[in-house]
Amino acid sequence: MSHRTFSYSLLRAYVRFWHNTIFYRQVEIKNFPSHLPPDAPLLIISNHQNTLMDALAIVLNVGKRQPYFLTRADLFKKDTVRKLLMSLKMLPVYRLRDGVDEMQQNDEIFQTCVNILSTGGTLAAFPEGNHGVQYHLRPFKKGLARIAFRAETEHDWQVNLQILPCGLYYSHCQKMGERLVLNFGEPFKVSDYRADYEQNQPRTLTQITRRMSDEIKSLMLHIDDLPHHDTIKWLTDKESRKAGDMLTHILQKSEELSSLKANEPEVYAKKIEEASAERKRLSSQGIEAEIAGQPQPSLIALLLKTLGMIGTLPIWLYGTINSGIAYGIPFLMTKKLKDPQFSSAFRIVLFALVTFPLVWLLQTGIVWAVTDLKTAAIYALLLAPTGYFAHRWARWWSETMQQWKLR
Numbered sequence: 001m002s003h004r005t006f007s008y009s010l011l012r013a014y015v016r017f018w019h020n021t022i023f024y025r026q027v028e029i030k031n032f033p034s035h036l037p038p039d040a041p042l043l044i045i046s047n048h049q050n051t052l053m054d055a056l057a058i059v060l061n062v063g064k065r066q067p068y069f070l071t072r073a074d075l076f077k078k079d080t081v082r083k084l085l086m087s088l089k090m091l092p093v094y095r096l097r098d099g100v101d102e103m104q105q106n107d108e109i110f111q112t113c114v115n116i117l118s119t120g121g122t123l124a125a126f127p128e129g130n131h132g133v134q135y136h137l138r139p140f141k142k143g144l145a146r147i148a149f150r151a152e153t154e155h156d157w158q159v160n161l162q163i164l165p166c167g168l169y170y171s172h173c174q175k176m177g178e179r180l181v182l183n184f185g186e187p188f189k190v191s192d193y194r195a196d197y198e199q200n201q202p203r204t205l206t207q208i209t210r211r212m213s214d215e216i217k218s219l220m221l222h223i224d225d226l227p228h229h230d231t232i233k234w235l236t237d238k239e240s241r242k243a244g245d246m247l248t249h250i251l252q253k254s255e256e257l258s259s260l261k262a263n264e265p266e267v268y269a270k271k272i273e274e275a276s277a278e279r280k281r282l283s284s285q286g287i288e289a290e291i292a293g294q295p296q297p298s299l300i301a302l303l304l305k306t307l308g309m310i311g312t313l314p315i316w317l318y319g320t321i322n323s324g325i326a327y328g329i330p331f332l333m334t335k336k337l338k339d340p341q342f343s344s345a346f347r348i349v350l351f352a353l354v355t356f357p358l359v360w361l362l363q364t365g366i367v368w369a370v371t372d373l374k375t376a377a378i379y380a381l382l383l384a385p386t387g388y389f390a391h392r393w394a395r396w397w398s399e400t401m402q403q404w405k406l407r
Contacts, residue, residue, distance in 0.1 A: 003119070003120065004064065007170065008088075008089070009066070014352065015056070015060065016060040022351070023176055023344075023351070025177050027182075028246075029061050032182070033186075033187055040160070041119075041120050042122045043122040043144065043161060043165055043190075044125075045144060045164070045165055046168055046217065047167060047220050048126035049132065049170065050173045050174070050344065051136070051345055052129050053081070053170075053345050055124070055141070056345065057180060058168075058182070059124070065122040067123060068113070068116050068122065069091065069125065070091050070109075070113070070123070070124070071085065071093065072093060072095070073093055073095070074124050090111070091112060092105075095129070105397060110143070114147060117148075118260065127141055128140060135221045135223045136222060136226060136227065137213065137216060137222050139213075140210075142206070147207065149210070150192070153259045154189050159190075160191065161190045161191070162188060163188055163189075163208075164184060165184070165212060165215035166219065166222030166315065167181075167218065168181070169181040171290070173238070173344070174340070174341065176344075176347070176390070177391065178396045179394050183219040185215050185329070188211070193207070206351065221233075222254070225261060228276075229271050231272055231279055234275065234279045235253060236258065236286070237293065239253045239293060240289075241290050242253065256314055286401075288402060296407070306400055306404075316397075317390075318387075320390045322383055323356075323360075323383065325388070326360060330346070330350035330355055335352065352376050360380070361384050363379075364380040364383070
């Protein structure tokens with residue numbers, strides 16, 4: 001049974017361009033096990049912080065695999081949306097809040113998952129069962145462990161199913177132009193737990209679920225001290241532009257703070273208090289942590305950078321004027337969402353599939369109508385690079401102004 005289609009590959013490549021190149025300024029994929037054959041059964045698990053963007057991050061960045069994704073069922077209520085999500089290999093999972101009768105449908109969905117895995121497919125899901133904006137891993141549900149063992153036991157432990165943990169890190173969850181890291185761990189076999197499972201099923205379900213949690217927690221930024229969550233995140237943000245691997249610096253700072261809290265609580269409390277005061281002071285000036293934490297340029301370098309920004313101002317203006325409508329419509333349309341955490345996912349879909357292609361096509365048609373084909377062709381070719389530059393320029397200008405404030 002093939003779990004890959006050509007049409008899905010084309011759509012994914014197109015959306016991946018918008019996701020990895022346009023929406024995020026950098027997407028880094030760390031340690032993905034490319035040695036695993038694309039048709040080897042795999043269950044990908046991840047932390048769940050950023051609603052549908054988490055699903056997109058994984059679906060778009062796992063090589064040739066085309067994962068099926070378990071998704072909250074309330075997104076499937078409208079028939080048109082349901083058909084779209086199902087065509088994208090998303091499967092609904094019903095929760096208690098959806099109603100007891102609805103939850104009975106999970107049996108059919110779970111069997112579908114078993115069939116996918118037992119025929120060499122890839123399934124991805126979030127064991128937390130819900131999303132949360134904080135950098136904190138919540139307790140796991142046991143449903144995925146049950147699916148994994150069911151796939152093996154129904155086929156006499158011959159499926160060779162592996163579980164692949166992934167830690168997702170966003171420099172900011174909902175802003176465009178941020179950085180995203182997919183930090184994969186080592187896959188492990190479900191069959192390694194066969195003896196334990198046959199001896200004591202409930203205990204083994206708990207055991208493998210705990211391992212899933214521990215693995216992901218080691219791959220992501222996990223902040224245990226929730227009362228000081230924002231200050232700790234600010235302190236880790238200051239590490240993000242130091243030379244070397246960004247996520248390594250961030251996780252090291254988090255571990256350093258956790259160790260300090262455990263071993264020297266008074267020193268930790270003072271550090272948090274001082275950092276909180278500094279954070280409030282710099283935030284009031286509009287200075288971000290990652291700008292404050294990086295080595296600051298010399299006066300000459302900053303002057304040259306500013307002059308370069310001023311010199312490229314006309315390109316920014318051109319790109320902003322010609323891409324402003326396509327860029328602005330998704331932001332206006334998503335302002336009224338009941339859950340603002342879904343805004344990023346809806347925006348990237350609108351960017352890629354609706355506003356940019358349609359608005360740019362309309363604008364090119366207008367230019368053609370009032371000029372000629374050659375001018376319209378040149379105009380069309382300039383839309384994407386100048387629009388991209390305009391968005392990046394705005395970020396560079398903001399950072400440059402922050403650096404001036406720090407002098």
